[in-house]
Amino acid sequence: MKSVFRRSLSALALSLIAAAAGAQEKVVNVYNWADYIAEDTIRNFEKETGIKVRYDNFDSNEALHAKLVAGRSGYDVVVPGSHFAKLQIQAGLLMKLDKSKLPNLKNLDPAIQAQLAKVDPGNEHLVDWLWGYTTVGINADKVKAALGSMPMPDNAWDLVFKPEYASKLKACGITFLDSASEVLPIALKYIGKDPYSNAAADYTAAGDMLKKVRPFVTRFAGSGSDYIDQMARGNICAVVGWSGDIMIAKNKSAQAKKPQNLQVLLPKTGGLLFFDTMAIPKDAPNADNAHAFINYIMKPEVHASLTNAVFYANPNKASLPFVKPEIAKDKAVFVDEAGLASMIPPGSPDQATRRLITRTFTSFKANR
Numbered sequence: 001m002k003s004v005f006r007r008s009l010s011a012l013a014l015s016l017i018a019a020a021a022g023a024q025e026k027v028v029n030v031y032n033w034a035d036y037i038a039e040d041t042i043r044n045f046e047k048e049t050g051i052k053v054r055y056d057n058f059d060s061n062e063a064l065h066a067k068l069v070a071g072r073s074g075y076d077v078v079v080p081g082s083h084f085a086k087l088q089i090q091a092g093l094l095m096k097l098d099k100s101k102l103p104n105l106k107n108l109d110p111a112i113q114a115q116l117a118k119v120d121p122g123n124e125h126l127v128d129w130l131w132g133y134t135t136v137g138i139n140a141d142k143v144k145a146a147l148g149s150m151p152m153p154d155n156a157w158d159l160v161f162k163p164e165y166a167s168k169l170k171a172c173g174i175t176f177l178d179s180a181s182e183v184l185p186i187a188l189k190y191i192g193k194d195p196y197s198n199a200a201a202d203y204t205a206a207g208d209m210l211k212k213v214r215p216f217v218t219r220f221a222g223s224g225s226d227y228i229d230q231m232a233r234g235n236i237c238a239v240v241g242w243s244g245d246i247m248i249a250k251n252k253s254a255q256a257k258k259p260q261n262l263q264v265l266l267p268k269t270g271g272l273l274f275f276d277t278m279a280i281p282k283d284a285p286n287a288d289n290a291h292a293f294i295n296y297i298m299k300p301e302v303h304a305s306l307t308n309a310v311f312y313a314n315p316n317k318a319s320l321p322f323v324k325p326e327i328a329k330d331k332a333v334f335v336d337e338a339g340l341a342s343m344i345p346p347g348s349p350d351q352a353t354r355r356l357i358t359r360t361f362t363s364f365k366a367n368r
Helices: 002-024 039-047 061-070 082-090 103-106 110-117 140-147 163-172 180-190 200-216 224-232 245-256 287-297 300-310 316-320 337-342 351-366
Strands: 028-033 052-058 127-137 174-177 219-221 238-242 262-264 270-280
Touching: 002 270, 002 300, 039 052, 039 287, 039 300, 052 061, 061 082, 082 270, 103 287, 103 316, 110 127, 127 200, 127 245, 127 287, 127 300, 140 163, 163 174, 163 200, 163 262, 174 180, 174 224, 174 262, 180 200, 180 270, 180 351, 200 351, 219 224, 224 238, 224 245, 238 245, 245 262, 270 287, 287 300
Parallel strands: 028 052, 174 219, 174 238
Antiparallel strands: 127 238, 127 262, 127 270
């Protein structure tokens, strides 16, 4: 009898401990890019759901990927670029979504879902957070002054890829993203090659082109936050950067009462399209809360608030009535059909090609 009683007490204790543990897990751990959320998103989610958000930032897809590969990251929601997410899906690092817990999926644009299905067949693992493109951003007044009588080029990439232009902009500052996976597809397309070529000769040609302008590149930025403030202060006249970040810089300069004439350009040979996606790591400790967070973001007014805050387009068709009119009609944010057609879609090179990309970019930075 004592044995049965003890077993009953043990079972009761274990159930109480499990219940207590469950109560303590009213949390979701989110790992996202910096400067990529509205000021009130987390506060409003916590108020609506009672789920506490622990929110951390990373500055590159490579950093996030390393954590996922290592395992036991502790994160429940991560925001990889779709080209890296494809590798993570293939490696079994991401959990399949339980769509019964995501009723707000109905709000998403089928065209964006179709784009994501190219890297995530059936849209089983990914939900788009926001999307944009890597392009040229300029301080128009400073560029005009630096070029003097020289007219603006027909293709905006000439500003940073042709020595005759780049040499004139060095004095006022040219910044490149410090990311091989962002720069090399653009450079390849610029010289008429496949943006995701696996031919060594093509990377040699792209590297030769980049080396000619290397003396005029004044800075490599590890993240958007590295150049946003510099642009807002007027310290950079041209950047190879992300579309929304350039607009964030413009907004910051206006708020500081020192407005800079910053412009997002749509180059003739296109920018590099990206989709940043919400995903749940395979070993996420709080998967139910992760689904709740993702579903909350897909509320039309919430997705709109992200666009209003950081100037990147969202995938939520139902959100447009909540997007500020001046942003909703801005073609630098919601790119028109012709602009989208010119863009380089996301791609996932194989491992050997990724090594080629890294070597080419490293050589470019080192000016070898």
